[in-house]
Amino acid sequence: MQTNQTKLLDGLISIYLKSLILIEFGVFGGGSWATALVKILTDNKLLVNWYIKRSLQAQAIEKTGYNPDYLNLVSLDTRYIRTLSNIQQTAQRSKALLFAVPSAQLPTLLDHFESDWITDKIVISTIKGTVGPYYDIPTDVIATYFSVDHQQQAILAGPCHAEEVGLGKKTYLTIASPNAEIQELLSACFNTNYMHVQSCHDIRGVSYAAIYKNVVGIVCGMAKGLRYGDNFIAVLVANALHEMSNMLQSIGSVQPILNSSYAGDLLVTAYSEHSRNRTFGELIGRGYSVEKAKRSMQMVAEGYGATQGLYQTVQQLPADFPILQAAYRVLFKHMPASTEFKLLEQKLK
Numbered sequence: 001m002q003t004n005q006t007k008l009l010d011g012l013i014s015i016y017l018k019s020l021i022l023i024e025f026g027v028f029g030g031g032s033w034a035t036a037l038v039k040i041l042t043d044n045k046l047l048v049n050w051y052i053k054r055s056l057q058a059q060a061i062e063k064t065g066y067n068p069d070y071l072n073l074v075s076l077d078t079r080y081i082r083t084l085s086n087i088q089q090t091a092q093r094s095k096a097l098l099f100a101v102p103s104a105q106l107p108t109l110l111d112h113f114e115s116d117w118i119t120d121k122i123v124i125s126t127i128k129g130t131v132g133p134y135y136d137i138p139t140d141v142i143a144t145y146f147s148v149d150h151q152q153q154a155i156l157a158g159p160c161h162a163e164e165v166g167l168g169k170k171t172y173l174t175i176a177s178p179n180a181e182i183q184e185l186l187s188a189c190f191n192t193n194y195m196h197v198q199s200c201h202d203i204r205g206v207s208y209a210a211i212y213k214n215v216v217g218i219v220c221g222m223a224k225g226l227r228y229g230d231n232f233i234a235v236l237v238a239n240a241l242h243e244m245s246n247m248l249q250s251i252g253s254v255q256p257i258l259n260s261s262y263a264g265d266l267l268v269t270a271y272s273e274h275s276r277n278r279t280f281g282e283l284i285g286r287g288y289s290v291e292k293a294k295r296s297m298q299m300v301a302e303g304y305g306a307t308q309g310l311y312q313t314v315q316q317l318p319a320d321f322p323i324l325q326a327a328y329r330v331l332f333k334h335m336p337a338s339t340e341f342k343l344l345e346q347k348l349k
């Protein structure tokens, strides 16, 4: 005899399976994170319409099953991939639209969309940066462009270096959305033996945490470049967690941050050799100019723009943000990193 609870569970599972069979993803962006996400979806036998702006790159993926320009050792199952160079077709063929471009390029991409291509879709942002002259979070920008509120949206976050995900190394992905149905559906789509998916409602808090952690990655890189040791970097990270907590509280997020969605992503960016933000910061710490450091990076370091965005955002807040302020002065006010770190030393606890 089935209890009401098991009947409900069976019902939910069957809704899941039905939606899984029908859902096609439209992925926008052909970089390292898009490639890793396409791998997850296609490992789960989900169809991906993949918009890649350079046709030669798209053709190479279709032909070889490898992205020649990003994560080029990761094998992709082309039976489930349709590469497209047309944004409209990609959007219209897909139920869920996933944005995986750098934050600076999001407006250019969105300019090519019509609102009615997006009204009945699930919109997912994987972008960990602020957008545009008002330093908005990506989901707010998408909401403004298309009059879709957060109920129709989700973000993907958590400690997820594409290089490791692409190799099938285990991690924990956070799906944040105020919409419980979207949470459940996306959890099923992204869950694999190497990807443990968890969900929460705090789309705004997780967004800000994911953006702020990139600034911390840069500052930890600077510390390394300046030859500070592991002890000092641990002090820096402990203070950064405090700063993150203050920032989230002031934007109304009251979730505990000591889990993978918030602190976990900060820690991996602070310590991982894969982190582009940390690499960028290390170059600055070693004496590179901002321009030279940017030129020497092949992939995006979102924390650079985010430093300016978050710096402006916290101006109105009562708390002090010494780590963010130090990053801002080095990256945007030409303060030598060594001088700024000497000042920062006085402020850390």
Ligand SMILES: NC(=O)C1=CN([C@@H]2O[C@H](COP(=O)(O)OP(=O)(O)OC[C@H]3O[C@@H](n4cnc5c(N)ncnc54)[C@H](OP(=O)(O)O)[C@@H]3O)[C@@H](O)[C@H]2O)C=CC1
Binding pocket: 028, 029, 030, 031, 032, 033, 034, 052, 053, 054, 069, 070, 100, 101, 102, 103, 105, 108, 109, 126, 127, 128, 129, 160, 161, 162, 163, 298, 299, 300, 302
């Ligand atoms: N890499 C990672 O481990 C993770 C990254 N993220 C976030 O994902 C976002 C993307 O990062 P990532 O993939 O690493 O970046 P990459 O630098 O690896 O790649 C960026 C991609 O976006 C493409 N692109 C740029 N402009 C446009 C446009 N207007 N239309 C379509 N495509 C465009 C680029 O094309 P082209 O090559 O032609 O320039 C490139 O394929 C960032 O916000 C990042 O913080 C989140 C979690 C993990």
Ligand SMILES: O=C(CO)COP(=O)(O)O
Binding pocket: 128, 158, 159, 160, 161, 162, 214, 217, 265, 268, 269, 274, 275, 276, 277, 278, 300, 301, 302
């Ligand atoms: O967001 C990321 C890991 O979760 C990627 O960080 P980087 O952009 O610094 O490589």
